[in-house]
Amino acid sequence: MVDLEALEAEARASLAEAGDEASLDAWRVVWLGRRGRLTSVLRGVRDLPVEERPRVGAGANRLKVSLEEAVAAHRSQLLASAADTDAIDVTLPGRAPPLGSLHPITLTRRMLERTFRDMGFDVVEGPDVELEEYNFDRLRIPAGHPARDMWDTIWVADDGDSGPRQLLRTHTSPMQIRYLERRSPPIRVIVPGTCYRYEATDATHEWMLTQIEGLVIDRNLSMAHLKGTLEAFVRRMFGADIETRFRCDYFPFVEPGAELGVRWQGDWLEILGCGMVHPEIIEDAGLDPELYTGFAFGMGVERVAMLRYGVRDIRHFYRNDVRFLRQFEGRR
Ligand code: FA5
Numbered sequence: 001m002v003d004l005e006a007l008e009a010e011a012r013a014s015l016a017e018a019g020d021e022a023s024l025d026a027w028r029v030v031w032l033g034r035r036g037r038l039t040s041v042l043r044g045v046r047d048l049p050v051e052e053r054p055r056v057g058a059g060a061n062r063l064k065v066s067l068e069e070a071v072a073a074h075r076s077q078l079l080a081s082a083a084d085t086d087a088i089d090v091t092l093p094g095r096a097p098p099l100g101s102l103h104p105i106t107l108t109r110r111m112l113e114r115t116f117r118d119m120g121f122d123v124v125e126g127p128d129v130e131l132e133e134y135n136f137d138r139l140r141i142p143a144g145h146p147a148r149d150m151w152d153t154i155w156v157a158d159d160g161d162s163g164p165r166q167l168l169r170t171h172t173s174p175m176q177i178r179y180l181e182r183r184s185p186p187i188r189v190i191v192p193g194t195c196y197r198y199e200a201t202d203a204t205h206e207w208m209l210t211q212i213e214g215l216v217i218d219r220n221l222s223m224a225h226l227k228g229t230l231e232a233f234v235r236r237m238f239g240a241d242i243e244t245r246f247r248c249d250y251f252p253f254v255e256p257g258a259e260l261g262v263r264w265q266g267d268w269l270e271i272l273g274c275g276m277v278h279p280e281i282i283e284d285a286g287l288d289p290e291l292y293t294g295f296a297f298g299m300g301v302e303r304v305a306m307l308r309y310g311v312r313d314i315r316h317f318y319r320n321d322v323r324f325l326r327q328f329e330g331r332r
Contacts, residue, residue, distance in 0.1 A: 002041055002048075004059045011038070011067055015074060024075055031067060038064055101329040105210055105317055108305040109192050112212055115236050119229070121214070122189045126175040128196075129156055132165040134174035139253040140278060147252050152198040168196035171298055172213035173253060176277070179215060180285035185292055187217040192301070203313045204269065210301035215277070217287075217294030223256070223276060226295035230260055230274065238262070238307065253278050254296060262307055269307065272299035 011031050018024045031038055038060060045057045102110075113123055141147045151170035158165060175191040183189075191213040199207050216229070227246065234244055243263035251257045254275025261268035274297035279289035302314050309328075311317070316324050 002044075002052075002056050002060075004041075004056070004063055007037065007041070008063055008067075011063075012070065015067075015070055018074065020078065021075070024071065024078070028071060032064065032071070038067065099329075101325070102331070103317075103325070104305050104309060104311075104328045105301055107328060107331055108308060109210060109212070109301050111308075112237075112299070112301065112304065113190065113192060115233060116190045116212075116214070118236075119233065120188055124175070124179065124189055124191055125193055126169075126172065126178055126191055128169060128194055129166055130169040130174050132167060134177050135167055135169050135171070138177045138281075138284065139173055140280060141252050145252070147250075154196050154198050169193075170197050171195050172211040173296070173298055175213055176215050176253070176281070176296055177285075180217075180281075180287075185217045185219070185287065185294075187215055187294070189216075190214050201315055203315070204303070204306075206302060206314050206318065208318065212299045212301060214274075214297040214299070215294065216296070217277065217282070217292055219291055219293075221276075221293045221295060223295075226258075226274060226276065226297075229295075230272070230297065234260070234262070237304070249273055249275075251275055253281055255279070260297075264307060265312070269303055270300075271303045271307070272297050274298070 014030075015027055018027050028036075030036055033039065041056070041060045042064070045053050045060070048056060117123065135151075135153075136142070136145075136148060153170055154168045156166040156168065172191050172193050172195060175193075179187065179189055179191070193211065193213075195209050195211050197207055197209070199205055201207055214229075216225070230246075231244070234242055245261040245263075245268055247259055247261070249257045249259040251273055255278045257273065257275035259270050260272050260274065261270045263269075274295065277294040277296050282289040282292055282294070302317055305311065305317065306314060
C-alpha cells in the first residue's frame with residue numbers, strides 16, 4: 001500500500017530545511033529526479049493491483065505538480081531574501097553625488113551686489129534684448145553718431161516690419177533711462193546684467209560680458225561723491241593697498257566722464273567707465289537739472305573677477321573647461 005500523504009509530509013518537511021540553491025537542487029534530485037522517490041512511485045504504478053492503480057497514479061501525479069510548485073516558490077523566496085541583504089551593506093562608505101558649484105562670475109557678481117547693498121544701493125535687473133532707443137538714442141547717441149562705434153552691436157533680426165529696432169544690449173546703461181522713468185530721487189541703484197558686443201576677443205575682451213550699472217541721483221551731488229563712492233567700493237573689494245588710476249574718458253551720457261583702472265600684472269586694467277549724469281538726461285526724466293545732479297558708472301564684472309582670482313585671460317570664464325571651473329568649488 002502506497003501512503004501518499006506520509007510521502008508528501010516528508011517531502012515538504014525536507015524542502016523547508018533547504019536554505020540555499022545547492023540544497024534545493026539536491027532536494028529536487030531526491031524527490032523529483034529520474035530516480036527520485038516520487039518518480040519511483042509513479043513508475044511502480046503498473047506493478048500495483050489493478051484496483052489501486054487509478055488512486056495512486058492520479059494522487060502521485062497531483063503530488064508531483066504540487067511539489068514542483070512548492071520548490072519553485074521556495075526558490076524565489078530564497079532569491080528575494082538574498083537580494084534584500086545585498087541591497088543594503090551598511091558597512092560600505094557612502095557614494096557622494098557629484099555637486100556642481102557656482103560659476104566664478106556668479107560668485108563675483110554676488111559679492112559685488114553684497115558690497116553695494118552694504119553701501120545702501122538697491123538692486124534691479126533689466127532686459128537683455130533692448131530697444132535701439134534705450135541703448136543709444138536716449139543716451140544721447142543718435143544714429144550716425146561716431147560714439148556708436150564704441151559699442152559694436154548685435155542686432156536682433158528685423159523681419160522687414162517698420163517697428164522699433166531691437167538689439168542685444170551692449171551695456172547696462174539703458175537701465176538708467178528705464179529706472180528714471182519709474183522712480184524719482186533720491187535714487188541709489190545698481191543693475192547687474194549680461195551685455196553683448198560684436199567684438200574680437202582677446203585676453204581682456206569677451207563678446208559676452210557682465211556689467212554692473214550704478215546710478216545715483218539726488219540734490220547737490222558732485223564729482224567728489226562719485227570719486228569717494230568708487231574709492232570706498234574699491235577698498236572694500238580689494239583692500240586698502242590697491243593702486244587705482246582715475247582718468248578722463250568720454251561717454252555721451254555723462255559730463256564729465258572718467259574711467260577707473262586698477263594695477264594688474266604691472267599694467268593698468270580698466271574696470272569701469274563713469275561720470276556725472278548729463279543734465280539733458282536729468283531734464284528728459286522730468287527733473288530740474290539745476291536742483292538734481294547725479295553720477296553713474298558701468299563696471300565690468302569679468303574684469304573684477306580676473307583681479308580677484310588672478311585669472312590672466314578673460315576667455316577662460318566661458319570656455320566651460322571643468323579643470324578651470326573646479327577651482328571654484330566650495331566658494332561662496
Ligand atoms: C560702457 O559700457 C558704459 N556704459 C559705462 C558707463 C556707465 C560710463 C555709466 C559712464 C556712465 P565701456 O564700454 O568702457 O563703457 O565698458 C565698461 C566696462 O565694461 C569696462 O571698463 C570693462 O571693465 C568692461 N568691458 C567693456 N567691454 C568689455 C569686453 N569686451 N569684455 C569684457 N569686459 C568689458
